[in-house]
Amino acid sequence: MEKLTGSKETRTSQVLANGLRLLSTIAKANGEFSVREIGRMLDLSPTVTHRLVATLQEHHYLEKNLETGKYVIGLESFRVGKSYSDAFSLEGVAKPVLYAAAHENSVNCFLGRRKGTSIVYLHDFSGAKRSSIRIASGTEVPLDATSMGIAILAQLDPKSLEDYQSRAIAEGLRDQKDFDAKFEQSLEFARTHGYAMVRSEIFPGVNAVGATVGLPGRLHDSAISFSAQTSSPDLGSIELLGAKVIETSAILSQQLQAAKRISSA
The missing domain is CATH 1.10.10.10 (Winged helix-like DNA-binding domain superfamily/Winged helix DNA-binding domain)
Structure with missing residues (x-):
């Protein structure tokens, strides 16, 4: 016995x-x-x-x-x-946080990761009451076309940014004219405010803001974005969306740090 x-x-x-x-x-x-x-x-x-x-x-x-x-x-x-390590990965940490943020703020939330010259959409969470924006997992979009991508590009030094532009042009994703003063302004906005902003991102009439996520002191190749219709009475404001995405990015970064400490113990 x-x-x-x-x-x-x-x-x-x-x-x-x-x-x-x-x-x-x-x-x-x-x-x-x-x-x-x-x-x-x-x-x-x-x-x-x-x-x-x-x-x-x-x-x-x-x-x-x-x-x-x-x-x-x-x-x-x-x-x-593997199930243990997955729980402490970016996706494992981000899913419950973004699900809660989407429903608490009535926005569409996305998680993406850089893949060369593109951002790959990993997950989407819709809490929007008026319009739900769904993007299939695995969808790839040029980095500079999304708020997540702009947030990632804004971290880069001039040489790395130039390399990105050259590759995007060589791959036929972009023309030289796409990297104009407006592009530079979007990068400067992200560096100054801590989040990137794109109007009518992928869909017309949608404001989107993005911020990188990851461990402090490192370049981040992952980001999150919040989007809402410009006509939304509460969330049409870029500033309000920006504050919310920065707050959520900080929460994710803190949880990733905690997860790293636990998994390394």
Whole structure:
């Protein structure tokens, strides 16, 4: 019969604890181990070790190397680890924050990441009461055509910005005339205000503001944007949208820092 440890209120399973300890030990050692070696490392009897290994192998948390007869971390263990790391990734952190921001502020929220000369839309969250703007995940748009992209470009030094312009022209996405005084003004606006602004972004009659997100002290290749109809009585104001996107960007950056500390612990 399985032994339980601790008080009645906090009883824990010794068998489960041994199984988790086994997985943790093998994962940290990052190697292959025989049943005898595992038992020795954990100070467990051969019978208990065999049962634990057999159970974990059956459920694919351990895998047996048929050539050596030793055991390594299995597919299910990797899946558990991936779900943990995903929770602390940008997308894992951003989704609940942007969902809440979209509905609290009645705006359309987007998350995007730079891919060369384009911004790739990763997720959209609509909380707009009057008009819902949906953009399919994976949609690519030239960086300078979106508030997210302008926010990312505004961080760049002159040489990197020149490289972007040259690549966009070479790829046929843009002409030289697209990088005019208006383009320079949009970059300067973003640097001065902390957020980028594009009127009629992708859709006519829509104001959009964007801000980068990421860890402090680094160039950011990801950004968020808020958009609302210009006719919206509450959110048609660029200044109001800008304040909200800056606030949300700061929240995301703080949570990314916290997630990094936790995942590194």
